[in-house]
Amino acid sequence: MRLNIQMLISHGRVARKMGLGPESRINMLRNILTGLVRHERIETTRGRADEVRFYAEKLIDYAKKGDTDEKAMKMANFWLTEKDLIPKLFKVLAPRFETQPKAYTRMARIPNRENLDKAAMAVLEYKGNPFPPLQTAKRDNELTLINQLLKGYREERAQQAAAKRQDIL
Amino acid sequence: MACRTVCQLLQRRLASSAASVRLSPAEVRGQRSAVFSREQARQRALYPRTEKIEVTLQIPGLQGTLLVMNKGVSTPHSCARHLTEWYVTSSALALVDGNPWPLHQPLTQSCSLSLLTFKDTDPLLVNQAYWRSCAALLGQVLEDAFKEDFSVELIRVPEVLVTSGAFCCDVVLDPQLDAWNPSEESLRSLTRGAQQLIHRDLPWEPLEVVPPVALEVFSHSRCKQEEVEEKSAQSPKGTVMLYRCGDHVLLSGGPLVARTGLCSQYEVTAIHPLGEGEWGLHRRAQGLSLPFQLQAHHTVWRKLRSRAEKLVEVPTGSANEAVSDTLTPPSAPKQTPPHTAQQ
Numbered sequence: 001m002r003l004n005i006q007m008l009i010s011h012g013r014v015a016r017k018m019g020l021g022p023e024s025r026i027n028m029l030r031n032i033l034t035g036l037v038r039h040e041r042i043e044t045t046r047g048r049a050d051e052v053r054f055y056a057e058k059l060i061d062y063a064k065k066g067d068t069d070e071k072a073m074k075m076a077n078f079w080l081t082e083k084d085l086i087p088k089l090f091k092v093l094a095p096r097f098e099t100q101p102k103a104y105t106r107m108a109r110i111p112n113r114e115n116l117d118k119a120a121m122a123v124l125e126y127k128g129n130p131f132p133p134l135q136t137a138k139r140d141n142e143l144t145l146i147n148q149l150l151k152g153y154r155e156e157r158a159q160q161a162a163a164k165r166q167d168i169l
Numbered sequence: 170m171a172c173r174t175v176c177q178l179l180q181r182r183l184a185s186s187a188a189s190v191r192l193s194p195a196e197v198r199g200q201r202s203a204v205f206s207r208e209q210a211r212q213r214a215l216y217p218r219t220e221k222i223e224v225t226l227q228i229p230g231l232q233g234t235l236l237v238m239n240k241g242v243s244t245p246h247s248c249a250r251h252l253t254e255w256y257v258t259s260s261a262l263a264l265v266d267g268n269p270w271p272l273h274q275p276l277t278q279s280c281s282l283s284l285l286t287f288k289d290t291d292p293l294l295v296n297q298a299y300w301r302s303c304a305a306l307l308g309q310v311l312e313d314a315f316k317e318d319f320s321v322e323l324i325r326v327p328e329v330l331v332t333s334g335a336f337c338c339d340v341v342l343d344p345q346l347d348a349w350n351p352s353e354e355s356l357r358s359l360t361r362g363a364q365q366l367i368h369r370d371l372p373w374e375p376l377e378v379v380p381p382v383a384l385e386v387f388s389h390s391r392c393k394q395e396e397v398e399e400k401s402a403q404s405p406k407g408t409v410m411l412y413r414c415g416d417h418v419l420l421s422g423g424p425l426v427a428r429t430g431l432c433s434q435y436e437v438t439a440i441h442p443l444g445e446g447e448w449g450l451h452r453r454a455q456g457l458s459l460p461f462q463l464q465a466h467h468t469v470w471r472k473l474r475s476r477a478e479k480l481v482e483v484p485t486g487s488a489n490e491a492v493s494d495t496l497t498p499p500s501a502p503k504q505t506p507p508h509t510a511q512q
Contacts, residue, residue: 145287145296145331146463152332153476 016047029055034081037089041125046109049122053105055079056126060104063094096128103127108134193317197389201418204386205411209376213275216241222276224248227264227283228256238276246272246427249284259462260284261295261426269294271375271412272427287462295426296331302373302425303432303458304329304336309417310362310437311340311454319343322448324392327483328422335438335455335477341392341448351440359437363456366415370430374413383409386418392448396420433461434470438477455481 018025032052035042037059044052059079065072067090076086097104106125113119123134140147192200220240225233226248236248245263249256249272263270264283276282285295304326312321324339342349351359378386380401387393397420400409412419414429435458443451457477459465465473 140463141288141290141292143290143292143296144463145292145299146459146465146469148296148331149334149457149459149473150469152334153473155332156334156476 016051018048018051025051030079030081033059033079034085036124036126037080037085037093038082040129041123041131043110043121043123045113046120046122049107049124052124053107056124057102057104059089060093060097063089064097066090066094093126096126100127106134192389194312194320195317198312198416198418200389201386202413202416204382205376205413205418208378208382209374212376213241223279224276225281227281228252236282241275241277244273244275245270245282245284248276248282256284259286261286261431261460262298262424264294269298269424271373271410271424273372274375274377287460297328298424298426299431299458299460300329300331300336301326301421301423302429303435303456304338305373305412305414305419305421305425306363306366306429306432306435307336307437307454307456308338308340308419309414310359310366311338312417314359314362315342315346319346322390322392323419324446324448324451325396326421329481329483333481334473334479335457335481337453337455337481337483339443340452340454341446341450342452344449347450350442356437356439360435363435363437367429367432367435369415370428371415372428373425375425376411376413377408378411379408383411383420386411387420393420431460432458433464434459436474436477438474439480441480453480 016025019028028048029052032042032044032048033055036052036056059075062069062072062075067073067076067086072090073086076089077083080086080089104127106127108123108125110121110123113121125131125134142151219242221237222240222243224236224238224243226236228234231252236251238248245260245265246257249260260272262285263272264285265276266280285292287295287299289295308323308326312323315321320343322341324341326336326338329335329337380397383397383401384394387397397409400420400422401407410421410424412421412425435456437454437456440452440454443453445451455477457474459470
């Protein structure tokens with residue numbers, strides 16, 4: 001193709017370049033994904049965590065098809081470099097996300113790495129992991145005025161619903 | 170004790186003869202406010218020389234801080250002013266030696282002080298005080314709302330739990346208004362009156378008085394005098410707490426919050442007729458309010474408001490009172506005051 005200035009400007013290009021080339025990128029993501037399946041919560045750079053998220057969720061979708069499925073087994077075999085994790089994927093992770101249709105992972109940003117590169121870091125985890133939660137939603141005290149009013153409101157609604165059910169019966 | 174009741178009866182007789190001269194509501198208010206100011210000045214004059222007291226703060230982060238304040242002059246509000254502006258704006262009530270204490274009441278001895286806000290771990294006292302203050306504000310708005318030809322009598326402010334959804338104020342309007350039912354427009358104009366009072370940010374000034382002074386303040390209102398007698402019989406020291414907001418003097422069963430500016434969302438939701446009672450057609454005015462630190466999103470506010478429009482039943486102890494009031498037929502002779510039933 002014509003070599004022009006537009007080739008050097010990357011406006012609007014969403015595909016990330018990682019490592020030495022496309023094959024290297026896939027290998028890096030494979031390693032990170034294997035680490036994620038083994039430990040269920042890992043810490044990497046922001047760009048890599050964002051890239052792996054797509055592949056992590058697609059892998060779960062394939063695992064949901066079951067280990068008898070040819071394609072699912074091929075995918076798991078390719079993406080997981082440590083082969084003892086293939087049973088874990090099909091027997092632990094896939095049943096965990098049976099009821100959920102989509103969001104299996106959670107990404108939280110953390111302060112930059114302490115090294116010279118000061119890389120922007122992130123924590124990537126599969127939901128339902130056994131570790132303590134990363135971010136707790138700050139809830140107001142149950143006894144504040146507005147929460148007490150809402151509690152009374154909810155109780156009244158429950159009473160009305162119970163009364164309605166009684167009438168129907 | 171018999172001599173005391175005789176004195177009270179005499180006072181009542183003399184008071185009722187004074188009330189036969191019909192004063193306009195504004196004059197009544199002015200007179201009440203004048204008596205209040207006089208009593209306030211008299212109580213302040215009890216401490217002619219400045220004596221110092223030591224106040225220990227029990228606030229998270231400032232535990233054990235010692236403030237040297239003036240006896241009989243310094244209030245918890247002035248203690249908060251020695252700290253930062255946040256303490257002044259956010260504190261609603263104070264705890265002096267473990268007792269709830271209105272923020273503008275002077276401290277009389279060395280004590281431990283903690284300032285309570287709406288977002289504490291245990292805001293029950295503050296919530297109840299806020300509910301009482303909003304009901305007092307509602308009573309004030311109702312007194313101001315009607316024209317001078319129509320009389321408004323505030324009967325009492327029933328103690329309602331916060332979970333019931335609305336604060337209420339029992340009121341009796343002029344007999345000419347017996348057929349009047351409030352429309353949405355009138356409720357909205359009452360809300361506007363309340364919002365104006367909130368905007369003026371008036372403090373609720375507390376004053377602890379002996380019953381004769383309280384009876385003099387409310388010399389033009391029979392039901393208020395009965396309420397004074399009830400409250401003085403119930404209180405351990407035999408005194409009654411009066412609060413002044415602007416130029417209205419009111420009676421209250423417990424501490425009120427510091428000032429009207431603490432409320433942000435305030436709406437008068439309904440006025441329900443309760444039936445014929447001791448003083449005429451009793452009506453229950455209800456409202457809903459939230460302080461400025463706990464503002465609700467408009468969707469949540471709408472749901473809470475629709476619940477606040479329903480009639481709030483007052484719980485058992487005073488429900489007997491209310492029921493006995495409503496069941497009394499108007500033609501029957503006036504029965505013994507209901508406070509004997511509580512005892």
